[in-house]
Amino acid sequence: MAETEPQPPSTEASSPEGKKLLLEVEGLTIERRLPDGEIIRAPDAVSLWVNRGEILAIAGERGSGKSAIAQALAGLPAPRSRIIHGEVLLEGESLLKTGRSRLRQIRRKRIAFLEPDPKAQFNPFITVRQHLRETIRLAERQSELADESEWSPIFYEVGIVEPEKVLDHLPDTLSPDLALRIMLATALFAGVELLICNQALTGVEPYTRTQVMNLLKQMRDERNLAILLTTDNLREIETVADRAIVLFEGGIAEIGTPERILKSPKCGYTRALIECIPRAGSDRARLGEIDTDALHEGRIAVHRNSSQTY
Amino acid sequence: MTEIPTAPSETPAINRRRSPFGDAAIRVFGRLWRRRYVHLTALGYIVLLVLFWREFLSIPSGQALSNWSPPNETHPFGVNALGQDMLKLSLAGGAKSMTVALVGAALGVGAGILASWLVVISGRRIIGFWSLTRISHWGTFTPAFSVLVLIAVGLRPGFWLLAVLLAGVIFIATVARIARWFEDLELRGDTIAGTVLGFTSIQVVNRNHLPVVIRRGIALSCSLVPGLVLGETALSFIGLGLVDGSWGKLIADGREVVFEAPWLLIYPGLVASLSLFALASLGWMARRSMNGELPPRVF
Known part of the structure; x- marks a missing residue:
């Protein structure tokens, strides 16, 4: 049975899959000045959407514009770059045009953002307990989470079984895996609706990565969380994503369900990218390469997709 | 029949342990x-x-002054013409030179941190950082010591004026580096995390960046002190720094009578050299620690 392709969302904030639309990006174009003065556009006229209770994965090579999209969605300006066109709507409210204090309110309560090095994301001068207390205060959830006995279920949910042992630690003394779990707990403490994982699983050891991916699926199902995951590892999108986008040179080369993308890719570039994944037990002497034909096909696909609205 | 080689009677050179x-x-x-x-x-x-070379060769016919005396058990560094103990004078001179250097370094680095912090919280980062960097670049091209000498000739500075002058030199030399610290910290993960958590940019700067910059600033001041002590000593030596009793003045006075009373030159010079060596080692270690390395083994 052929899988159905995802369709663009309708205007009344409800996606075709029947889930409620949370985030919508229309024609986002970010211009970036490289140190040598060259100006590149990545992403270039990218449109996408994320529903509640859905994991959208954006895959692509380094420099394809994944992080720029993720940062724009959290309203973070990247250095030496500017948004020249496009719109980011969170339940119809523009994140790019809204005022600073309103954006701060949205970030406190609705958006969480994870970066690759979880330990570096803590304020190095305060303990985990102070960090979580601040999160609760900013998200205005003191009434629900003022008592520390209320915190245990959240810690168990992210796989920390003895939270009292970590609460008084400074971030320096945490292991990277534990820090990642605490950052995920921070998102749950704030009660966010959108979790942006900007290559957050890069560099995490495989066992923890599998656990965290399962955890993301659990959070999606139980809390109806919308998760946007950017990655350079196509295996991650196969395991965790509901829908996936393959970015190439700032444009969308392929969009669809992970199974469809990995089993029957339409674009030659995606096919070449899949060939580059190392597989256990494979008898290939060397990994595949992305040749000129694949690049050409990628550019054609990007051009075709940029004329459509997703 | 071949001879069986016997072990050499002497230990081969490669196995010989040198004295540690x-x-x-x-x-x-x-x-x-x-x-x-x-x-x-x-x-x-x-x-x-x-x-x-003329001064080294010629022996001046200096007048013997009655009060000085060479080192003895009561005065290990000797006594000068006014009957003052050279050990106490050297230590007091060191205290003066080091205090003015420490105050100068702290004021200079503190002013650099303050200027960079004001730039950051004012929100005009690009033009502000550019200006601070320009100030530093122009200042670096200025021969700082010559300018100090010119100003000192004009003003005959006391303690505070000299400290402020040295602080000005330090400010110009370090403000670009301090601004760079703030710039680099903006790219750190906790800045992004703090922003998404909902802190204002000023809160992020005050809570996450400022403590880091102040710690680094303290280490930087430590590494700058020996240079400033040397600068102050040089100014006093030519009679323009702290005129009463600093190291440079003691050494300059001792130079006049180097052949008649060498202890007046040798001991203040020795104290100054050892103190500068110790201060430089401390500053060196502080700077290494600031860069995240382990403090080096001195021996």
Whole structure:
């Protein structure tokens, strides 16, 4: 049975899959000045959407514009770059045009953002307990989470079984895996609706990565969380994503369900990218390469997709 | 029939252990040689000889003053013409020189941190950082010591004025680096995390960046103190710094009577050299620690 392709969302904030639309990006174009003065556009006229209770994965090579999209969605300006066109709507409210204090309110309560090095994301001068207390205060959830006995279920949910042992630690003394779990707990403490994982699983050891991916699926199902995951590892999108986008040179080369993308890719570039994944037990002497034909096909696909609205 | 080779009676050279002290001395000399310290020192002596060879050769007919006395059990560093103990004078001079250097370094680095912080919280980062960097670049091209001498000739500074002058030199030399610290910290993960958590940019700067910058600033001040002590000593030596009792003044006074009463020159010079060596080592270690390295083993 052929899988159905995802369709663009309708205007009344409800996606075709029947889930409620949370985030919508229309024609986002970010211009970036490289140190040598060259100006590149990545992403270039990218449109996408994320529903509640859905994991959208954006895959692509380094420099394809994944992080720029993720940062724009959290309203973070990247250095030496500017948004020249496009719109980011969170339940119809523009994140790019809204005022600073309103954006701060949205970030406190609705958006969480994870970066690759979880330990570096803590304020190095305060303990985990102070960090979580601040999160609760900013998200205005003191009434629900003022008592520390209320915190245990959240810690168990992210796989920390003895939270009292970590609460008084400074971030320096945490292991990277534990820090990642605490950052995920921070998102749950704030009660966010959108979790942006900007290559957050890069560099995490495989066992923890599998656990965290399962955890993301659990959070999606139980809390109806919308998760946007950017990655350079196509295996991650196969395991965790509901829908996936393959970015190439700032444009969308392929969009669809992970199974469809990995089993029957339409674009030659995606096919070449899949060939580059190392597989256990494979008898290939060397990994595949992305040749000129694949690049050409990628550019054609990007051009075709940029004329459509997703 | 071939002879069976016997073991050599002497230990082969490769197995011979060198004396640890000799080994260390060779290693230290090798490092100093490779980093051109030996060359620099030799060059310094040659320049001194060329400039002052007449004074080294001629013996001045200095008048003997009744009050001075060479080192003895009561006064290990000797006594000067006014009957003052040279040990106490050297220590007091060191305290003065070091205090003015420490205050100057702290004021200069503090002013740099304040200026960079004001730029950051004002929100005009690009133009602000650019301006601070320009100030530093222009200042670096200015021969700071000559300017200090000119100002000192005009103003005859006391303690506070000299400290402010030194602080100005330090401000110009370090403000670009401090601004760079703030710039680099903006790219750190906790800045992004703090912003998404909902802190304002000023809160993020005050809570996450400022403590880091202040710690680094303290380490930077430590590493700048020996240079400033040397600068202050040089100013006093030519009679423009703290005129009453600083190291440079003591050494300059001792130079006048170097052949009649060498202890007046040798002991203040020795105290100054050892103190500067200790301060430089401390600053060196502080700077290494600031860069996240382990403090080096001195021996």
